[in-house]
Amino acid sequence: MDTASKSRMFEPLLQFSAEHRVKAQAEARALLFEKFPFGNGSDSDPLMQNVQAALSDASVAFRLSPVQRDVYYNDSGTAFVPYFIKKMLLRIKGRFVVRPGSVADLQAFVRYAATEQLSYTIRGAGTWPFGGAVPQNNDIILDLSHLDFFHLDRDARRLVVGAGTVFADVRKFLREQGFRLKQDITNPHSGTVCGWIATGGLGLGAFKYGHVRKSVQALLVITPEGDMRMLTPEDPDFEALFGSEGQIGIIAGAALDVLPESYISKPYAFSFDSAEEAQKFMQLVINWGLKPTSLLYFDPHYIAITYDIEKEKHTKKLNAALKNEDDFAIQRERHEL
Numbered sequence: 001m002d003t004a005s006k007s008r009m010f011e012p013l014l015q016f017s018a019e020h021r022v023k024a025q026a027e028a029r030a031l032l033f034e035k036f037p038f039g040n041g042s043d044s045d046p047l048m049q050n051v052q053a054a055l056s057d058a059s060v061a062f063r064l065s066p067v068q069r070d071v072y073y074n075d076s077g078t079a080f081v082p083y084f085i086k087k088m089l090l091r092i093k094g095r096f097v098v099r100p101g102s103v104a105d106l107q108a109f110v111r112y113a114a115t116e117q118l119s120y121t122i123r124g125a126g127t128w129p130f131g132g133a134v135p136q137n138n139d140i141i142l143d144l145s146h147l148d149f150f151h152l153d154r155d156a157r158r159l160v161v162g163a164g165t166v167f168a169d170v171r172k173f174l175r176e177q178g179f180r181l182k183q184d185i186t187n188p189h190s191g192t193v194c195g196w197i198a199t200g201g202l203g204l205g206a207f208k209y210g211h212v213r214k215s216v217q218a219l220l221v222i223t224p225e226g227d228m229r230m231l232t233p234e235d236p237d238f239e240a241l242f243g244s245e246g247q248i249g250i251i252a253g254a255a256l257d258v259l260p261e262s263y264i265s266k267p268y269a270f271s272f273d274s275a276e277e278a279q280k281f282m283q284l285v286i287n288w289g290l291k292p293t294s295l296l297y298f299d300p301h302y303i304a305i306t307y308d309i310e311k312e313k314h315t316k317k318l319n320a321a322l323k324n325e326d327d328f329a330i331q332r333e334r335h336e337l
């Protein structure tokens with residue numbers, strides 16, 4: 001693919017700006033706190049002022065309130081690590097948050113940070129459970145959530161997403177348009193698409209279509225120096241970005257293959273005496289040349305926990321239905337149990 005075609009692919013993303021949203025949020029905040037004239041602490045941090053000055057009105061920089069600290073100092077795994085262990089081993093602390101509202105501002109921030117030798121932590125949706133999105137040692141937090149752009153090219157069967165676009169949004173949008181992703185994350189509400197490319201990339205659809213890299217037509221990348229690059233599978237650096245966790249650049253956008261939505265779903269469940277038996281079965285599926293979209297393995301422990309959770313939920317619902325003498329709900333919950 002020539003450079004001109006690559007640039008065109010990401011053109012709408014490069015034009016995207018969150019300025020309108022940022023303005024509306026500022027107005028709503030001003031209205032809400034009309035009677036409480038306190039600042040956001042921005043005046044007390046000259047670095048934050050300098051960063052804000054380097055960016056357009058589409059972007060915001062702010063210091064963390066105690067509630068925001070609870071969010072930004074955790075991810076879906078770190079949140080469950082006992083506080084004293086975290087305190088003993090790490091210094092979880094962020095100086096302030098920068099939330100770019102355009103790719104140009106994202107690039108401007110990275111360039112500024114490179115020049116000033118500032119360290120920062122990249123944060124997508126914070127669903128990766130291993131701490132990569134959690135700031136340490138007073139890092140700046142680079143929050144990508146406002147870069148939640150997506151665009152479908154129906155003819156090319158291609159979806160372009162920004163760095164902050166989450167699966168739940170694109171899945172809903174694609175379904176409305178009669179399309180779907182080839183590969184999808186197992187937890188339907190988890191993560192950004194670009195964060196998935198930067199960390200994992202295996203999920204539903206992987207058995208049939210392979211790792212997500214097989215469906216990525218191009219990546220828009222901001223290098224640690226602040227340069228912008230467009231990489232396609234032919235580029236020697238393309239592969240390295242998958243699973244790179246932000247260490248060699250920020251994935252600012254991705255162009256992915258999509259498929260027409262198919263409403264036919266044929267789930268089959270098999271039970272095995274051991275994990276070895278299940279593995280043998282999977283090998284047979286491969287040998288027979290079968291191509292199910294996904295093969296999911298649930299171990300007995302997982303099934304037992306899920307069963308207990310569901311049982312508790314439906315028992316509660318049944319009790320409520322009995323109390324309300326709701327015959328329809330009683331029947332439904334008895335059936336579920």
Ligand SMILES: Cc1cc2nc3c(=O)[nH]c(=O)nc-3n(C[C@H](O)[C@H](O)[C@H](O)COP(=O)(O)OP(=O)(O)OC[C@H]3O[C@@H](n4cnc5c(N)ncnc54)[C@H](O)[C@@H]3O)c2cc1C
Pocket residue numbers: 075076121122123124125126127128129131132133144163184185186187190191192193194195196197198199200201202203204245246247249250251252
């Ligand atoms: C219940 C559950 C199910 C999951 N299922 C799957 C699954 O099926 N398959 C799978 O692979 N993973 C899975 N995950 C892991 C995780 O959700 C994904 O890896 C997710 O897509 C990460 O995206 P995020 O935006 O939340 O990244 P974050 O948690 O915000 O960040 C993760 C890491 O990537 C970096 N990063 C984030 N965005 C970018 C970017 N645009 N460019 C460069 N670096 C970036 C961060 O600095 C950090 O190091 C699951 C997680 C949960 C909690």
